[in-house]
Amino acid sequence: MRAHRALLLLAALAAGCAAPPAAVRRTRNVVLVTLDGARTQEVFGGVDLDVLRAVTAREDPKVKVEDTPAHGRYWAPTAEERRRKLLPFLWGTLLAEHGAIAGNRALGNVARVTNRHRFSYPGYAEILTGEAQDELIKSNDKVQSPSPTVLEHLRRKLGLDAKGVAAFCSWDVLDAIVEHERGAITANAGFEPYEHPDPEVRLLSRLQLETQTPWDAVRHDAYTFRFALVHLKTHRPRVLYIGLGETDDWSHDGRYDRYLQALERSDRFLKELWETLESTEEYRGRTSLVITTDHGRGDTPADWKDHGEKVEGAQFIWIAAAGPDIERRGEIKEQGLVHQSQVAATLCALLGIDYLAERPAAGKPIAWLLE
Template sequence: MSVTLTNGRLGIRKTNLKSGFEIEPFADFRSWSIASRQQGLSRRDFLRGALGAGAASLALKPKRLFAATADTSRKTIIVTFGGGARDAETFSVEGQRNIPHMMQELAPQGMFFSQVVNRGILGHYVATSSIASGCYETFDNFVAEGPANPTLFEYYRRGLQRPAKDVWVIAPSNGFEAIGNSSHAAYGKKYGAQVILPKRLLTYAAAANNHTLRDYNALLHDSYESPYHSDDAAQDAAAGKIESEEIAKTLKLSLDEFTAHSRTLSSPDELSLFITRQVMREVAPSLLFITLHDIDVAHSGAYSLYLDAIQRADRLCAELWQEVEANPEYKDRTTVMIMPDFGRDADGEGNGFQHHRTGSPMARTTWMLALGKGTRPGTIVSRPIESIDLTPTVASLYGFDTPFSTGRPITELL
């Protein structure tokens, strides 16, 4: 693998250990202009139809720059709508049919940011870590190591002196196990998040119940592009035994019931949402970070499966919001932010929707939907923001610092 950063040109070449595909070096991102994007979309007009006549682009007038005092009753849920979803199948005019729940239930009561740019490496693990750290991380996407820069989880816990149980990450891939904290000397594991890998938990629970893992194939299938980890289920179950036992106890999850319920689910993202609900009901953390990932089935080349996964992610986002509204620990005090980690290649570039190798504007530009506490319903922000802006934004809402983040607070949310 090689990573280069010279005069604004960032390139990476790495062969995925599982699927063998490569992320190609991408073009000089400084020469790329958002204004020159070729999609032919007016992003400002994305949601006009759904939001009605009252929808308008928001004048840039922040309510305040920083929270006056730390607000520890506030809760924040970040959902990465991944991995890799294009505008063409989501909020563009032709894509809206795939996301009826977000269009009809969530967007009208939320704020829509129509240009979220990711200028980093377009690999899911490194990109998700970059969202968490608020910096474009440059480590090997296919190695399960934590980001070099402190994460939102560490900033939050250190800045507000919060306990470990207050910050949870729910991640689809066992290779995301190191995302909960950085290797930074001043932060690190003692300030990290609790990371739940639902597949590992299910592997352990199934083994504990003497169930054959074949019965759970649809749930345990890992994504095409994730950090390398052992494919040995027995080894996974053993490695996860202690942590799985602790998690099951914390979540008051009977292994019998968990395995029985899992049989009613159809995908890893559904499993993640089930665990998320359980975390919200039993622990009610203030900061939750959920990474959906079914959409990355697109790498198989099956467009219908890619659409199915988008439709499922759309439904799961609505179910998550329903839980927020129904759960007294979360109702009226929670901001939910939903954002793809990045897009995918445009038709006519590479293999189109299948991969995200070209670094083109379609692959780099996506959207964010924010709803709940502190948001302004029915508004659209069309100025470009970056995916690394999320962490300093959340920090500003709570009133703690993110000294190593290179993103900027999104003033419209403050």
């Protein structure tokens, strides 16, 4: 396979193309996954002992951090061991065998948001349009995306119907963020039912209302993920976006233990997603996965719960990718900087589409990730 690709590349270079042409790419489908407000600290370093100690002391000063269930489950002496305990599929399989991740600040490899707000809508807008829109989007109010998103762009460029591009999200505001023109794509978010003839899916649509979360606008990620998987199996979308939300909400509530559990659960979803893709004819070997977050959070035990313009650390994110056209670099150790605004063009580039041709102000594809 490698030799075959090298030949294609040589042929293309001989034909006068300076950059590897789209024809060399094997990606036919892309899946974008976001974990809302998942910090670089946990993604690269596993459980943060300072935060766990502070949270434990506040709850009950008599309890030693070493005696907490979270310590027992997630602690290990090195960052590498800790992150593998928390995110075993991401680190053990996905990045080790199929992909790369940018954003480990400890190595001088920085990924950050371009927008100044450092909260959700501005972050998702930057991911999904390729541009920070500081003046247009300055709240989390549920307003329709002011401009077309990369999801709509891909639908048009690939000539797909509305089922061929789908977004399933836990936070209901994402229903409005993912598309400029309502109904352009399949959008399912918040406590919205997913219309499907299967009785089990209809049951899930009802159950999500009966298994309330502490939050009015965010359903449990389990429903979001199940609906996305059903849509994948039923309609075979070429572009799928899964927006998981619990990591952010448990953090705001100060539940560090639940935040860690949500991260671990998200990792299990990634495993099931990847295994489903790899066992499905249309997806196997020609689907690329991009995983990132809308914003970071505070760096210290005093502000890890928060994010926003004035919170130091909330500007830092991470961007991972896996698939047939992604460099198998694991953790990117090179010093440098990438931006959230580059995700949209990266998704397009994987499909051989030049996003900047129509959106010249968007961030460029991330060279570190692309083969």
